[in-house]
Each structure stands twice: as C-alpha cells, then as structure tokens.
Amino acid sequence: MDEPIKHEHIHIMDTVDTFQEAIMQAATPLINDGYIDKAYVQDIYDSLEKNGPYIVVADYVALPHAQPSEKVLKNGLSLLLLNTPVDLLGNPIHVFIVLAAKDSTAHLASLKSLAIFLMEKENIDALIGAESVPGIQKVLEERWQTS
Amino acid sequence: MKILAVCGFGVGSSLILKMTIDKVLKDIGKDADVVNTDISDARSYQADAIFTSPDFVESLTGSVKATLYPVNRYSDKEEVKAQLIKAFAANEK
Numbered sequence: 001m002d003e004p005i006k007h008e009h010i011h012i013m014d015t016v017d018t019f020q021e022a023i024m025q026a027a028t029p030l031i032n033d034g035y036i037d038k039a040y041v042q043d044i045y046d047s048l049e050k051n052g053p054y055i056v057v058a059d060y061v062a063l064p065h066a067q068p069s070e071k072v073l074k075n076g077l078s079l080l081l082l083n084t085p086v087d088l089l090g091n092p093i094h095v096f097i098v099l100a101a102k103d104s105t106a107h108l109a110s111l112k113s114l115a116i117f118l119m120e121k122e123n124i125d126a127l128i129g130a131e132s133v134p135g136i137q138k139v140l141e142e143r144w145q146t147s
Numbered sequence: 148m149k150i151l152a153v154c155g156f157g158v159g160s161s162l163i164l165k166m167t168i169d170k171v172l173k174d175i176g177k178d179a180d181v182v183n184t185d186i187s188d189a190r191s192y193q194a195d196a197i198f199t200s201p202d203f204v205e206s207l208t209g210s211v212k213a214t215l216y217p218v219n220r221y222s223d224k225e226e227v228k229a230q231l232i233k234a235f236a237a238n239e240k
Contacts, residue, residue, distance in 0.1 A: 047156075050155075052202030054160055057160060058222045063159055067155070099159045101159065111163070115167065115222060119170060
C-alpha cells in the first residue's frame with residue numbers, strides 16, 4: 001500500500017508562535033518538493049480571514065487548504081504535529097494537515113480515507129500522542145482504511 | 148431529502164462533511180441524497196437542508212430556501228447526528 005502521507009512530508013515541532021507559522025511549516029515539505037507554490041499558503045491565510053476557521057474539522061485538527069489553482073502543481077498531503085497546540089481563531093490545534101488539490105475531483109480517494117480516519121476521536125488521540133515521524137506513520141498506516 | 152454539504156471551495160472540507168453525514172445516516176438507518184459543493188454554488192442549488200459552518204450559515208441566511216444547519220466540526224459524528232435528527236424532524240412535518 002502507498003503511504004497515506006509520505007514520510008518526508010511529515011514532521012514534528014515542539015511549538016510555534018502563530019497559526020500562520022504552523023501552516024507555513026506544515027506546507028514547507030510540499031513547497032520544497034514542488035507540489036505547491038509558496039503563494040498557495042497565502043491563499044490559505046486569505047481564505048481563513050474571509051471564510052473563518054471551518055478547516056478545523058475535529059478538535060485539535062486543522063486541514064489548511066485553498067481553492068484549486070495553478071499554484072498547486074501536484075496533488076498531495078503534508079502533516080505537522082505540534083507538541084504544544086497553537087491557537088487558530090479560538091481553536092487549539094495540534095495537527096495541521098495541508099491539502100494540495102489541483103481540481104475538485106483530485107485526490108478523492110485519499111480525502112475519503114482521511115475523512116474516515118478523522119471521524120474517530122481515538123485516531124486523533126493516537127496521532128497527537130505519537131512521538132516520532134515513524135510513530136505518526138504507524139498510526140496512519142494501522143488506522144487508514146482505503147475504500 | 149436532499150442535503151448540501153458546503154464549504155468555501157467545494158474541494159476538501161465539504162467532502163469531509165459529506166462523508167460524516169453519509170456515515171451518520173448509515174448509523175441511524177436513514178436515507179438522504181448528500182452532495183458537497185462550494186458557497187457560491189450553494190445559492191443556486193435546490194436542496195431541503197444545508198449543512199455548513201456557522202460563518203457560512205450567516206452569509207447564506209436570506210439567500211437560500213433550504214433550512215440551514217450549522218456544524219462547527221465537520222468530522223464530528225455527534226454534532227452532525229444532532230443536526231441530522233433536527234433536519235429529518237423538520238422535513239417530515
């Protein structure tokens with residue numbers, strides 16, 4: 001099976017000062033690997049300002065993303081786990097999962113698997129409790145259902 | 148019943164919300180047609196109920212016929228279940 005999220009797109013940090021910093025850190029592997037243009041991150045900030053924090057899909061989990069555009073070069077996901085949560089417009093967040101989608105049907109299968117994963121609180125607890133990148137991968141691989 | 152799951156772009160979060168609604172429908176043994184879309188399409192869509200964030204409920208109020216049901220956490224089955232029960236009760240009247 002393919003990795004749910006590529007290991008080189010996952011990292012852990014102790015703490016950040018702002019949610020903007022968290023989103024930029026979470027997106028950096030996708031920028032460095034040529035999946036997204038840095039300008040895509042600005043689109044995410046703009047969307048949050050305009051649309052509010054609905055990307056907080058579960059307690060402690062945010063899915064930063066913006067509209068599909070030419071700023072997305074490849075479909076992908078990246079993950080940042082913060083040991084200390086940061087405030088995102090009134091919501092404490094431990095896990096940032098950046099979605100890069102080239103169009104609205106792209107990446108449907110992994111988004112569906114992600115949705116099923118996030119519906120179970122114990123999956124999120126296990127993710128937050130992970131202490132290393134291999135630990136995060138283990139949680140994802142064991143609990144990721146492909147449909 | 149036709150339900151719209153709405154987010155800003157119709158690409159990520161609204162699919163997550165649709166998946167949660169579909170899962171809860173299965174759990175409670177109810178049937179509905181669930182479609183996910185973005186905030187601008189939501190205005191031109193015929194539906195009985197719209198599930199979306201409190202911010203989008205505010206911006207859609209007055210411009211859609213469908214009843215609006217706010218959901219804070221798109222993957223929270225309990226929150227979605229409470230709103231689905233309300234939507235079915237309203238739809239059966």
